[in-house]
Amino acid sequence: MIGERLKRARAAAGLSMQALGDLAGVSANMIKKYEHDQSMPGSATLIRLCKALSVRAEYFFRPVKVELSGVEYRKRSNTPKATLKRIEADVLDQAERWQELINAWPEFPLQAYAPPAGLPGRVSTLEQVDGLADHVRAQWALGLSPIPDLIDVLETHGILVIITDVEAHAKFDGLQASVGGQPVIVVSSNWPGDRQRFTLAHELGHLLLHERLASELDEEKACNRFASAFLAPASAMRQHLGSQRHMLEMRELYLLKAEYGLSMQGCLYRAGDLGIVAQNVRERLFMVFVKQGWRKQEPGQPYRQETTRLFQQLVYRALGEGIVGESKAAELLGMTVFHFHQARKLELLDAAAHQ
Incomplete structure (x- = not known):
C-alpha cells in the first residue's frame, strides 16, 4: 500500500x-x-499525484523502506515543524535510493564506517x-593542508552525505542520523560552501566526540x-598568521577563507582560540x-559549494558491471529513461557546450 509514501511525499512538497x-x-x-491505506488511487489519479508531487510512479512501489534513527537536528528554536518534515522526507527518499543501490551489489564496493583508530576515551x-x-x-592521511x-x-x-534542496534558509543548521547503522550527515544546497563545510565538520565532531566529552564541556562548543x-589546523594557522599578533588585516582573513574553506569569521574566531590575537582584538574585529x-x-564571491557525485558514480558503475539495467539506473537517479539515455551518452553535455 502507498499510504506512508504518499504522506511523506506530500510533506516533502509542503502541500496540505x-x-x-x-x-x-x-x-x-x-x-x-x-x-491511511483505506483506499487505493486508480492509475489516472496516481499519475496526477505523481505530477503534483514531482515523483515517479516507482516511488510508491519501491521495495526498500528505511528509517532514520538517532536523528539530531542543529536548528534554531523557531524552525517550523513543516520545514523539518520536508527535510526528513527528502532525506528518507534519498536514503532509500542509497539502500536500494547497496542491496543491488553482491558486495558493495565502499567500506563501512568505523571511527579512526586510537581516539582518546575521554x-x-x-x-x-x-x-x-x-x-x-593523521589517521585519514590528510596531512595539514x-x-x-x-x-x-x-x-x-563510510559517512553518507545527503544534500537537501529544501529551502530552509538560515533556520536549519544541519542534521545527523543513521540509516541501517551507517552515519548520515545532511546539509542544504542553498548554503554557501564555507557554511556547508563547517556543518559537515561540526557533525563529524558530534559523531566522534559523543560520549567522549567530560561533563563540564558543552558538546556544541566542543564540536x-x-x-x-x-x-584549519593550528600549525597551518600559525604558519600563515604567526604565533602572536597585535592586529590582523581583513584581507588576511579573506585569503585564509579562500584557501581553507573556513569563513572569515571562523578564521578570526580560530585565531582567538589559538592565542594568535588577544580576545579584545578579536572582539574589536568582530565589531x-x-x-x-x-x-x-x-x-567577495561565496566560497564554492560542496557537492556529492558518489551516488551517481556508483549507479553508473553498477550499470557498467551489469548489476542494474538502464531502467533501474534511471529510477535510482530520479530520471526518465529518455533523459537518462541522453545523460548516459553525454548528449546533454554536448548540447550545453553549443549553447
Whole structure:
C-alpha cells in the first residue's frame, strides 16, 4: 500500500491534503483515505499525484523502506515543524535510493564506517579537541593542508552525505542520523560552501566526540572547536598568521577563507582560540563585521559549494558491471529513461557546450 509514501511525499512538497487533492482532482478526504491505506488511487489519479508531487510512479512501489534513527537536528528554536518534515522526507527518499543501490551489489564496493583508530576515551579540554582533530587528519592521511573536497573525504570513510534542496534558509543548521547503522550527515544546497563545510565538520565532531566529552564541556562548543580545528589546523594557522599578533588585516582573513574553506569569521574566531590575537582584538574585529554587515554575508564571491557525485558514480558503475539495467539506473537517479539515455551518452553535455 502507498499510504506512508504518499504522506511523506506530500510533506516533502509542503502541500496540505486539500492542496494536493485540488492538484490531483480528488477531495481532501480521499487523500486522507489514500494515506491511511483505506483506499487505493486508480492509475489516472496516481499519475496526477505523481505530477503534483514531482515523483515517479516507482516511488510508491519501491521495495526498500528505511528509517532514520538517532536523528539530531542543529536548528534554531523557531524552525517550523513543516520545514523539518520536508527535510526528513527528502532525506528518507534519498536514503532509500542509497539502500536500494547497496542491496543491488553482491558486495558493495565502499567500506563501512568505523571511527579512526586510537581516539582518546575521554576529552576534558578544548585543547584536547584540537589534538583529536589533528589525530583524525593523521589517521585519514590528510596531512595539514587544506581539504579541497570534504564530502569526498567523509564518503570515502563510510559517512553518507545527503544534500537537501529544501529551502530552509538560515533556520536549519544541519542534521545527523543513521540509516541501517551507517552515519548520515545532511546539509542544504542553498548554503554557501564555507557554511556547508563547517556543518559537515561540526557533525563529524558530534559523531566522534559523543560520549567522549567530560561533563563540564558543552558538546556544541566542543564540536564548533573540532570543526574549525579540522578545517584549519593550528600549525597551518600559525604558519600563515604567526604565533602572536597585535592586529590582523581583513584581507588576511579573506585569503585564509579562500584557501581553507573556513569563513572569515571562523578564521578570526580560530585565531582567538589559538592565542594568535588577544580576545579584545578579536572582539574589536568582530565589531567590524557587524558594522559592515558581514555577519550575514561576507565580502567577495561565496566560497564554492560542496557537492556529492558518489551516488551517481556508483549507479553508473553498477550499470557498467551489469548489476542494474538502464531502467533501474534511471529510477535510482530520479530520471526518465529518455533523459537518462541522453545523460548516459553525454548528449546533454554536448548540447550545453553549443549553447
